[in-house]
Amino acid sequence: MITPFEFNNDDTLILLDQRRLPWEEKYVACRTAEGVARAIREMVVRGAPAIGIAAALGLYLGVKDYQGEEEGFFRLLEEKKKLLSTTRPTAVNLFWALNRMERVALDSPLPVKKIKERLRVEALKIWEEDVEANKRIGLTGASLFSRACRVLTHCNAGALATGGYGTALGVIRALHERGMVEMVLVDETRPLLQGSRLTAWELCQEGIPHILITDNMAGHFMARGMVDAVIVGADRIASNGDVANKIGTFSLAVLAHRHRIPFYVAAPLSTLDLDLSSGEEIPIEERCEDEVTTLAGKRLCPKETQAFNPAFDVTPGELVTAIVTEKGVAQSPYPTSLKNLVEKRS
């Protein structure tokens, strides 16, 4: 199984460097919270669920060598949590995972040594649960399809973006296992090309038929009747079903709506942020303009030209046909359907 990282018995987090795919499979070893924070910020590891897991492991790495009293331990925990939570602002899984880790520490009236052990176990549990959630998302998402189909996906919501298996690509994997994938249209996903670099790489590994397109071609192929469904992941979902995801997702949803093509979002419940009433409240990360103006070391525009680089956009819930989670499918009206899913016994 493809995974974005491994975690060794000697407490080293080995990250597959996703900036270098598909050209080379290089690994970055992290032994500290600082190392993990840097890797998240620089997108060695990316994808909402994956950065949640990496941050949880990073938080453990940040406190595991502490030897003093309880008070100092919690100060350190708070400090490392803050460090890790300021790496990227949009994906809520990061904060969700760090809060879950913190809660475990606070809920344990135990010696520091035992708390550290519990944090290690919890981080690995977050990872394990994510893989399990993805597999359920895959099965549930696949059951929405009744025949072989051509699906379009954006960015990478695959094994590399999660603990393994993937959300949107998890559904595609499950469909492929049933022989129901006719073709995956892969948006290249400018500026960082997670589609052409990562999604295409995963699909090659699995032998799933796919074809690469530039982001601006999606509408053309929808108009030509060549897309049966769009399926994407999510970085944060507000209580009304508004979805923050990689820049370009919103345009796809508008185009799918015009062509009456189902638009599915696949995400674990850790991506939900029911504290937010709408997507307007989701902070959108602005990244360095060099990502737009430069590619493979080559400047693409005149040196005087500046660029915008919002990394995400918000798709209104009204354009989302269904949100597929590990506890089932939510549909409009989302304020109730999402709440019900969260409260449902698994």
Place this chain on the structure above:
Amino acid sequence: MITPFEFNNDDTLILLDQRRLPWEEKYVACRTAEGVARAIREMVVRGAPAIGIAAALGLYLGVKDYQGEEEGFFRLLEEKKKLLSTTRPTAVNLFWALNRMERVALDSPLPVKKIKERLRVEALKIWEEDVEANKRIGLTGASLFSRACRVLTHCNAGALATGGYGTALGVIRALHERGMVEMVLVDETRPLLQGSRLTAWELCQEGIPHILITDNMAGHFMARGMVDAVIVGADRIASNGDVANKIGTFSLAVLAHRHRIPFYVAAPLSTLDLDLSSGEEIPIEERCEDEVTTLAGKRLCPKETQAFNPAFDVTPGELVTAIVTEKGVAQSPYPTSLKNLVEKRS
């Protein structure tokens, strides 16, 4: 004034090599129809009006050294016309210009030497008229705006795509001359980056404020209220107002429609193809997949991954707020408004 080419007294067509912009200003000299055909095919020169003018000059170059009888001359003319007309299929200006040249030759009961002279004059007239048309389009288009605005444009419909001045960028130039351009949002326009390479270069030359975005960001900025109008060029316009233009144009029109943002197409009447009842009849060029899978000599995806590469898409007339031509503005219903424009005395 920026122009995509010069034509010397010694009958050499000097083309600014648009593949190398903005990195270097290199020129390609063409002295034969074959050379011009290659330059059009390889996109040394591109843009619907510009390739029409280049083809007209290329046709003259293809026959200018002929010394025999009239019958052989017309055979040669036909042969060179065929060569030039098979370079690119979508932009109708190419066929329009070649047909106009042929008509001039056929309508002249003159010695071959005189016909050749008339062809030279006609090709230069096509060029001159195009620049004149662009300036009128600029003025007419600018008059549609009542206050300073932020406009979004796609690909390059500028001086480089025409005889000079530009269609969509002609309108933006005219607006800028009136101090009415707050900001131009420039779609980078994958795969060949005519936006980041050519449009940004032209806007830099003129000192027009602009900002580069990836194609998939346009919807996000529309949703944020940062786009007052979209203005693009065209490669072919059917009688019902359907517009073939650079891939990605259709998506912009759908997004503009959702956000009630005016979507303007600026094009000379030579871009109209009233023989076609709808855009479905417009042939869409499929270009080499390398343009999508490779950039600046670097492969962007796994070597097994294949790509689609349609160079154009079709925007239905219903999504076009107005078509701005040198004879005025056409609006829905296009079948009558476009016909009226063509028949109008200039």
